[in-house]
Amino acid sequence: xxxxxxxPSTLSVQEGDSAVIKCTYSDSxxxxxxxxxxxxxxxxxxxxxxxxNVGEKKDQRIAVTLxxxxxxxxxxxxxxxxxxxxxxxxxxxxxxxxxKYIFGTGTRLKVLA
Amino acid sequence: xxxxxxxPKYLVTQMGNDKSIKCEQNLGHDTMYWYxxxxxxxxxxxxxxxxxxxxxxxxxxxxxxxxxxxxxHLNLHIxxxxxxxxxxxxxxxxxxxxGYTFGSGxxxxxx
Numbered sequence: 001x002x003x004x005x006x007x008p009s010t011l012s013v014q015e016g017d018s019a020v021i022k023c024t025y026s027d028s029x030x031x032x033x034x035x036x037x038x039x040x041x042x043x044x045x046x047x048x049x050x051x052x053n054v055g056e057k058k059d060q061r062i063a064v065t066l067x068x069x070x071x072x073x074x075x076x077x078x079x080x081x082x083x084x085x086x087x088x089x090x091x092x093x094x095x096x097x098x099x100k101y102i103f104g105t106g107t108r109l110k111v112l113a
Numbered sequence: 114x115x116x117x118x119x120x121p122k123y124l125v126t127q128m129g130n131d132k133s134i135k136c137e138q139n140l141g142h143d144t145m146y147w148y149x150x151x152x153x154x155x156x157x158x159x160x161x162x163x164x165x166x167x168x169x170x171x172x173x174x175x176x177x178x179x180x181x182x183x184x185x186h187l188n189l190h191i192x193x194x195x196x197x198x199x200x201x202x203x204x205x206x207x208x209x210x211x212g213y214t215f216g217s218g219x220x221x222x223x224x
Contacts, residue, residue: 032210044156044213089156106155
């Protein structure tokens, strides 16, 4: 069925450390994998995305990796800062032509100063 | 100059009432969506329109009816509101297979 598993559900790291969030998807046809950051009381905002023809993508302190064979993708945040504290959602496209994304259950990241 | 705007931001209403949420995007995107975020933060798709045509209609009670008068607008009407409808409803838009731009959300509380 339509499913994106996301782990961990909560993550606490010390400022300056790295954080890794992992997702697994079930639809082998999925070809687009966005990541969203949602601060308290705000809208989810796209922070990085990756398509299935690419294995890794980096944007300053954040990077995403994709393993199509294993149907895994991960978000890596380096040199974490207190403003990185938020809920992070992974998502995977589902089916074709509808641009429907199935979201993971979210990871609450807390960066401790 | 908000890209995806929703109104109202907050909605408190009694059980059994009918209410509407409006959404407008000025990004020129072809596709618009309604997502529901429950108290556990799960984001679940409800509907999607592409150029005014309904393309996604998830398992949602018939009390929920979307309407897209043009590709820049997508409204959500809810009849006979129930306590379980309390959630944050997000409108979003995208250009084909790109990432979504979400609206600021409408927090619906049914009492």
